[in-house]
Amino acid sequence: MWVVLSVCLVAVLLLKLALIVHDTVKIWRAVNKLPSPPGAHWLAGHTNQGPYDPGFQWLLDTVAAFPRAYTLWNGPVPMPTLVHPDTIKPLLTSPTGSVKSPLYLLFDDWIGKGLALSDGALWKRHRRLLTGSFHFDVLKTYVPVYNECVEVLLGKMVKLAAEGKPMQVEHELGQCTFDIILRTACSHHSNCQLKEPLKDGEMDLLSATNTMTRIVTSRMVGNPLYINPWMFRLFSPQYPAWERAVGYAHKVGDGLISKRKEELKKKMEDGDPLTSPRDFLDTLLLARDEDGVSLSEKEIADEVNTFLFGGHDTTSSTMTWVLYAMAKYPEHQTRVREEVDELLADRDSDWITSNDLSSLEYTSLVIKEVIRMYSPVMLPSRSLTAPYDVDGITLPVGTTVAINLYQLHHNPTVWGHDHMEFNPARFLPGNLAALDPFAYLPFSAGPRNCIGQQFAYNQVRFLTARILKRFRLSLAKGEPEPVPCLTIVVRPVQEILLNLEPRNL
Numbered sequence: 001m002w003v004v005l006s007v008c009l010v011a012v013l014l015l016k017l018a019l020i021v022h023d024t025v026k027i028w029r030a031v032n033k034l035p036s037p038p039g040a041h042w043l044a045g046h047t048n049q050g051p052y053d054p055g056f057q058w059l060l061d062t063v064a065a066f067p068r069a070y071t072l073w074n075g076p077v078p079m080p081t082l083v084h085p086d087t088i089k090p091l092l093t094s095p096t097g098s099v100k101s102p103l104y105l106l107f108d109d110w111i112g113k114g115l116a117l118s119d120g121a122l123w124k125r126h127r128r129l130l131t132g133s134f135h136f137d138v139l140k141t142y143v144p145v146y147n148e149c150v151e152v153l154l155g156k157m158v159k160l161a162a163e164g165k166p167m168q169v170e171h172e173l174g175q176c177t178f179d180i181i182l183r184t185a186c187s188h189h190s191n192c193q194l195k196e197p198l199k200d201g202e203m204d205l206l207s208a209t210n211t212m213t214r215i216v217t218s219r220m221v222g223n224p225l226y227i228n229p230w231m232f233r234l235f236s237p238q239y240p241a242w243e244r245a246v247g248y249a250h251k252v253g254d255g256l257i258s259k260r261k262e263e264l265k266k267k268m269e270d271g272d273p274l275t276s277p278r279d280f281l282d283t284l285l286l287a288r289d290e291d292g293v294s295l296s297e298k299e300i301a302d303e304v305n306t307f308l309f310g311g312h313d314t315t316s317s318t319m320t321w322v323l324y325a326m327a328k329y330p331e332h333q334t335r336v337r338e339e340v341d342e343l344l345a346d347r348d349s350d351w352i353t354s355n356d357l358s359s360l361e362y363t364s365l366v367i368k369e370v371i372r373m374y375s376p377v378m379l380p381s382r383s384l385t386a387p388y389d390v391d392g393i394t395l396p397v398g399t400t401v402a403i404n405l406y407q408l409h410h411n412p413t414v415w416g417h418d419h420m421e422f423n424p425a426r427f428l429p430g431n432l433a434a435l436d437p438f439a440y441l442p443f444s445a446g447p448r449n450c451i452g453q454q455f456a457y458n459q460v461r462f463l464t465a466r467i468l469k470r471f472r473l474s475l476a477k478g479e480p481e482p483v484p485c486l487t488i489v490v491r492p493v494q495e496i497l498l499n500l501e502p503r504n505l
């Protein structure tokens with residue numbers, strides 16, 4: 001009996017192994033037909049060439065040489081990479097472009113099956129239930145929160161200017177955007193912008209989030225063994241810090257949810273019809289599908305963690321590059337300021353309303369160009385669930401395909417040979433009309449595009465306008481040119497320091 005069972009088990013294992021080898025060979029045969037940068041090592045692939053080294057020179061050279069698609073070897077694992085509207089569009093608009101690649105599992109402990117990671121029916125249901133939270137009318141209600149949060153930032157900037165100190169842009173914007181997402185998503189006043197620096201061993205939600213971001217990044221680009229969750233758990237020296245930070249973030253999230261549940265319960269008992277959710281958390285707790293089923297506790301917690309993460313690092317990185325670009329290109333800074341001055345002329349206060357945002361036309365061009373230049377979210381990837389054709393080569397099911405948005409936005413065949421030049425006029429309607437709609441995809445496209453796109457865009461326009469109304473920005477003397485690097489988002493390797501000159505209003 002045992003002998004028969006053992007033979008069956010071995011046969012099943014061998015069959016599985018044979019299937020894995022068969023699928024791997026099939027994928028390798030297909031990806032080898034795509035062009036690939038020369039010199040890939042048989043084991044290390046292109047990793048020795050530093051494909052994601054700060055400054056992204058390898059990416060710029062590679063897209064110039066392979067402007068449609070190429071195979072990147074991540075160690076021994078191939079990753080066909082799409083960099084042209086023609087090769088990207090069919091993927092993002094087809095059902096096979098909806099399934100995220102295994103790389104996203106690096107976030108699994110942290111955000112579970114939240115919207116960014118889930119697939120299939122679960123993703124569809126959540127996307128439907130959450131879309132309302134980003135409706136124009138809901139976003140409007142967040143503008144007063146932006147005003148309150150930016151007042152804190154401006155106060156800190158006044159103090160820095162008075163002391164003659166430069167602003168640490170990423171640090172300050174990181175705190176401000178975190179304040180905004182906590183208040184808009186959960187109405188939580190964390191006071192994070194004014195907190196004293198943490199002492200050794202202390203943790204708050206922002207520091208926990210930063211720790212998790214740092215560790216995911218180092219797993220992505222560091223020792224490939226740690227991509228495997230078990231290897232990471234058992235052998236990585238970073239695992240204890242990860243476990244602590246995830247535990248802390250989940251505890252805070254769960255606390256916010258249970259407090260709100262109590263508040264809603266009380267409101268219902270008092271006869272409140274709860275027709276207008278106050279924030280994203282209310283929407284999650286009150287969401288019901290057609291048959292009246294609500295989200296489970298775990299689903300709600302995963303979405304809260306997803307939005308706190310997705311809604312913070314992205315806008316913080318974008319704002320960091322926007323303020324840097326304003327300091328680096330004073331002529332554009334002046335034009336943005338003139339636009340804001342004109343908008344706010346004859347007003348007693350420089351608070352900006354939601355109706356004002358659409359008047360900030362030049363500001364919008366500048367922001368679009370900054371987002372093109374730095375592409376804060378750089379590397380979405382998918383796992384093919386159906387064969388996918390790239391320039392006549394069929395990639396089989398199971399292939400991990402990347403879309404490199406930085407390379408798309410610096411593709412000379414799409415944006416011209418002056419793609420490294422900062423030129424907001426690219427986005428003037430007349431010039432835009434000549435471009436493929438899939439040439440500019442900072443928020444991705446198709447069914448899995450960024451649900452927070454308008455929220456982010458409003459916030460960035462708003463913060464830029466309010467900051468430039470009050471201050472002239474210039475590069476701190478002697479500071480090196482910031483070098484972009486890939487963490488989860490694209491950020492400068494070193495903090496950017498800007499001088500602040502208050503305006504006499």
Ligand code: HEM
Pocket residue numbers: 115116117127306307310311312314315318375376377380381441442443444447448449450451452453455456457
């Ligand atoms: C400038 C800021 C932002 C940029 C450049 C950006 C970019 C992106 C991109 C490229 C994707 C697609 C990722 C993929 O396919 O893997 C995405 C998805 C997503 N983003 Fe954003 N994002 C930004 C801000 C935000 C904000 C503020 C929120 C939330 C408040 C947010 C929440 C999400 C979520 C939940 C998804 C997954 C959507 C889905 O799969 O259905 N993002 N974002």
